[in-house]
Amino acid sequence: MPLLEINNLVTAFHTPAGRVPAVDGVSLSVERGKTLGLVGESGCGKSVTAMSILRLVAAPGVIEAGEILLRDASGGVLNLVTLPEPRLREVRGGRIGMIFQEPMTSLNPVFTIGDQIAEAVLLHRDVSRAEARGRALEMLELVRIADPTRRLDEYPHQLSGGMRQRVVIAMALACEPDLIIADEPTTALDVTIQAQILDLLADLRQRLGTAILLITHDLGVVAETCDDVAVMYAGRIVEQAPAAALFAKPRHPYTIGLLAARPERGSRAGQKAGRAAGRLRTIPGMVPAPQYFPAGCRFHPRCAFARLPECAGEMPELREVATGHFVRCPYADALGEPRRLDEPRGQIA
Amino acid sequence: MTSPLVEVAGLQTHFPVRKGLLRRAVGAVRAVDGVSFSIGKGRTLGLVGESGCGKTTVGRSLLRLVEPTGGSVRFDGRDVRAAGGAELRGLRRRMQIVFQDPYGSLNPRMKVRTILEEGLIIHRLGTAAERLERMTRALARTGLTAAALDRYPHEFSGGQRQRIAIARAIVIEPDFLVLDEPISALDVSIQAQVVNLLVELREQLGLTYLFISHDLSVVEYVSDDVAVMYLGLIVERAPAERLYAEPLHPYTLALFSAVPSVEPDRRRRRIVLTGDVPSPARPPAGCRFHPRCPLAEQVCREAEPPATMVDGHAVHCHVAAREVERAGGDAAVAAACMADLMAATAAASATAT
Numbered sequence: 247m248p249l250l251e252i253n254n255l256v257t258a259f260h261t262p263a264g265r266v267p268a269v270d271g272v273s274l275s276v277e278r279g280k281t282l283g284l285v286g287e288s289g290c291g292k293s294v295t296a297m298s299i300l301r302l303v304a305a306p307g308v309i310e311a312g313e314i315l316l317r318d319a320s321g322g323v324l325n326l327v328t329l330p331e332p333r334l335r336e337v338r339g340g341r342i343g344m345i346f347q348e349p350m351t352s353l354n355p356v357f358t359i360g361d362q363i364a365e366a367v368l369l370h371r372d373v374s375r376a377e378a379r380g381r382a383l384e385m386l387e388l389v390r391i392a393d394p395t396r397r398l399d400e401y402p403h404q405l406s407g408g409m410r411q412r413v414v415i416a417m418a419l420a421c422e423p424d425l426i427i428a429d430e431p432t433t434a435l436d437v438t439i440q441a442q443i444l445d446l447l448a449d450l451r452q453r454l455g456t457a458i459l460l461i462t463h464d465l466g467v468v469a470e471t472c473d474d475v476a477v478m479y480a481g482r483i484v485e486q487a488p489a490a491a492l493f494a495k496p497r498h499p500y501t502i503g504l505l506a507a508r509p510e511r512g513s514r515a516g517q518k519a520g521r522a523a524g525r526l527r528t529i530p531g532m533v534p535a536p537q538y539f540p541a542g543c544r545f546h547p548r549c550a551f552a553r554l555p556e557c558a559g560e561m562p563e564l565r566e567v568a569t570g571h572f573v574r575c576p577y578a579d580a581l582g583e584p585r586r587l588d589e590p591r592g593q594i595a
Numbered sequence: 596m597t598s599p600l601v602e603v604a605g606l607q608t609h610f611p612v613r614k615g616l617l618r619r620a621v622g623a624v625r626a627v628d629g630v631s632f633s634i635g636k637g638r639t640l641g642l643v644g645e646s647g648c649g650k651t652t653v654g655r656s657l658l659r660l661v662e663p664t665g666g667s668v669r670f671d672g673r674d675v676r677a678a679g680g681a682e683l684r685g686l687r688r689r690m691q692i693v694f695q696d697p698y699g700s701l702n703p704r705m706k707v708r709t710i711l712e713e714g715l716i717i718h719r720l721g722t723a724a725e726r727l728e729r730m731t732r733a734l735a736r737t738g739l740t741a742a743a744l745d746r747y748p749h750e751f752s753g754g755q756r757q758r759i760a761i762a763r764a765i766v767i768e769p770d771f772l773v774l775d776e777p778i779s780a781l782d783v784s785i786q787a788q789v790v791n792l793l794v795e796l797r798e799q800l801g802l803t804y805l806f807i808s809h810d811l812s813v814v815e816y817v818s819d820d821v822a823v824m825y826l827g828l829i830v831e832r833a834p835a836e837r838l839y840a841e842p843l844h845p846y847t848l849a850l851f852s853a854v855p856s857v858e859p860d861r862r863r864r865r866i867v868l869t870g871d872v873p874s875p876a877r878p879p880a881g882c883r884f885h886p887r888c889p890l891a892e893q894v895c896r897e898a899e900p901p902a903t904m905v906d907g908h909a910v911h912c913h914v915a916a917r918e919v920e921r922a923g924g925d926a927a928v929a930a931a932c933m934a935d936l937m938a939a940t941a942a943a944s945a946t947a948t
Contacts, residue, residue: 287782287783287784288782406871408871409871436645436646436809436872437645437809437811437850437853437854438645438849438850438853438867438868439645439871440853440855441852441853441865441867441868442867442868442869444855445865445867463782463783464855465783465857466854466855466856466857467855468857469855469856469857470855470856471855493857503784504783504784505857507783507784507786507787508783508787508812508857509790509812509813509815509816510812510858511812511815511839511856511858512815512836512839513815513816514815514816514835514836515790515794515816515817525791525794526787526790526791526816527787528784528787528788528791529784529787530788532752532754532782532784532785533782533784
């Protein structure tokens with residue numbers, strides 16, 4: 247049984263302009279000790295999905311439907327959607343740790359590093375202040391911060407970005423959670439520092455057996471760290487598979503487009519003869535805002551393989567095309583050749 | 596060989612660190628500390644490095660948006676640092692910049708018309724009717740219509756805003772663009788659109804680019820030559836295909852290996868550098884990379900490495916210099932040796948932990 251199971255989650259924002267379904271029927275599961283990558287572009291609903299798990303979606307956002315099941319080792323199940331607030335507080339930071347993108351905003355600038363890690367321990371464990379501080383020191387060592395005793399009494403501004411993110415990881419791990427939700431944990435960091443943090447996360451996962459839900463827009467990060475991948479587009483999961491299978495053979499036109507939009511190593515602009523040759527493949531247009539989700543397949547207006555009118559009719563179901571490989575596209579097995587969609591020009595008026 | 600459009604020699608831009616009641620300068624942040632390169636007409640130089648390495652300051656120093664404190668910048672043979680008043684204005688008409696964040700770089704209270712027209716008015720280009728024609732043409736080149744003129748920036752998506760920023764830069768028909776992380780704030784599917792646009796404009800208008808980015812694969816795709824910066828200095832510079840095929844500097848090797856890739860055969864052993872980039876206010880003695888370099892030796896702590904030239908490839912590294920000499924000047928062999936040395940240290944540190 248998976249550690250975390252999300253079934254048909256719907257989270258919508260009730261704005262003056264109307265109901266905005268940011269997450270529209272998402273189902274996911276994270277196995278104990280595994281890493282699931284949730285990928286998509288800004289506005290696809292990946293962060294709202296993560297925030298929904300801990301019921302941290304700010305008003306006017308509301309979880310309208312679905313269940314979020316968290317299992318413990320002895321088979322007990324909690325539904326986080328209906329769990330009373332006091333019990334949910336035990337889960338937040340206790341059984342589920344959280345790492346956000348910008349470490350400076352998730353650390354309080356007026357408290358020391360040591361106090362902030364100890365606070366998490368004091369909230370969830372029956373320990374003395376001295377014990378909590380000892381645990382904080384242990385955690386700093388675990389995340390490989392040099393000179394941890396000195397750092398314990400320092401403030402966030404005295405640390406570099408990479409070290410701050412290590413502190414945030416230490417806080418998230420302090421109560422030995424079963425699951426860590428990491429929302430773009432390395433996006434604000436440089437590549438060499440990103441490599442350090444990804445290395446650290448992989449190492450900790452191996453040693454502590456913590457499952458990770460990694461939310462990112464970077465397919466490279468997913469390829470290097472995740473066991474499974476779910477690709478989100480416009481509030482829905484469009485493809486889900488083991489990472490190796492997804493990158494070896496992406497099936498959904500959106501995933502195919504995302505992978506093709508990145509320049510390959512060794513490719514150069516205009517090297518090949520001919521006007522259009524040597525250009526990057528693009529996905530035309532842009533991600534629609536939730537108010538403007540198109541009917542049918544939400545990707546069809548941007549899809550190089552779209553068949554009309556079929557794709558504009560029914561919303562396609564997520565179906566299994568190979569073992570463990572799910573795709574929300576009825577033509578995933580026989581996409582054929584992509585049509586050349588020239589970039590739409592002057593669509594503003 | 597025509598003379599280069601942009602020639603930079605020994606460029607230094609230091610920012611004073613002021614302290615105390617009298618705000619006396621007590622030190623300097625050496626953001627750019629002796630950078631030299633040249634860009635031929637119609638060519639693109641990619642400038643890569645991590646945050647704080649000084650790449651943005653280089654771009655701004657060229658246009659004198661920040662004042663360089665040393666070295667020389669020549670644009671089409673003319674001394675940019677000595678130019679004043681009308682001459683500087685004339686030069687600036689020919690050099691424009693596109694910034695990273697299209698949300699911050701467009702004034703939210705101005706209509707697109709005002710944003711685009713400002714430069715034309717300052718440089719006294721054309722009558723009102725001609726200005727409108729130029730603006731319409733610039734918008735069309737970036738994939739927008741004249742209908743955009745009467746709208747405000749907030750009515751556009753991030754990708755469209757960056758198109759407006761590019762239209763603003765090209766509307767006065769410059770020769771040279773500094774592109775400072777022009778796609779970093781955009782989504783992946785939009786990045787490719789903007790990269791294609793920049794490449795098209797370069798071909799159609801014969802533009803010369805300084806392309807500043809931390810995204811190594813986009814830099815490779817766009818650039819003719821690439822320079823890698825670390826702590827205010829260029830540590831390696833070469834034609835793009837040479838640099839990517841045969842990186843010689845340990846920092847370049849580590850940077851390349853750190854980029855996560857979706858191609859399984861690219862996922863070789865990562866060289867994970869320890870520590871953080873030191874502060875440019877107190878750069879380390881000797882080679883600035885030595886505190887993080889797995890190959891550092893005694894000489895690296897003492898002497899700043901001079902440039903070693905091999906087949907148009909310049910590298911500042913004592914170890915690489917020795918490998919180049921051992922390889923008899925064969926860059927490919929030297930690069931293979933450097934890669935082996937780095938891989939060996941990565942393997943050693945992996946078994947140690």
